[in-house]
Amino acid sequence: xxxxxxxxxxxxxxxxxxxxxxxxxxxxxxxxxxxxxxxxxxxxxxxxxxxxxxxxxxxxxxxxxxxxxxxxxxxxxxxxxxxxxxxxxxxxxxxxxxxxxxxxxxxxxxxxxxxxxx
Numbered sequence: 340x341x342x343x344x345x346x347x348x349x350x351x352x353x354x355x356x357x358x359x360x361x362x363x364x365x366x367x368x369x370x371x372x373x374x375x376x377x378x379x380x381x382x383x384x385x386x387x388x389x390x391x392x393x394x395x396x397x398x399x400x401x402x403x404x405x406x407x408x409x410x411x412x413x414x415x416x417x418x419x420x421x422x423x424x425x426x427x428x429x430x431x432x433x434x435x436x437x438x439x440x441x442x443x444x445x446x447x448x449x450x451x452x453x454x455x456x457x
Contacts (some may be wrong), residue, residue, distance in 0.1 A: 354388035
């Protein structure tokens with residue numbers, strides 16, 4: 340719960356960004372793989388007010404390879420039951436791969452657990 344005075348005190352409001360949910364598509368090859376995947380906006384899921392927060396970050400080292408992984412929580416204002424883990428979110432020009440979706444008990448908010456794609 341958020342006290343009403345916090346809504347005024349927070350710069351940019353509780354949901355300062357806008358998020359668009361995209362769904363991948365394409366034609367599968369003989370093995371069922373779709374390459375390259377083309378992305379399009381999911382109807383009715385564009386410009387959703389959201390707040391993005393880092394959840395964790397790590398660096399992985401292997402022989403001749405180092406890569407970083409950053410995960411985030413994307414809080415959406417509203418209940419969006421059509422969002423699935425196979426989709427992606429684009430907010431502030433940054434693309435996030437959706438790894439999980441969670442709703443609150445009142446169907447008032449949606450949380451996405453996402454990985455930052457670079």
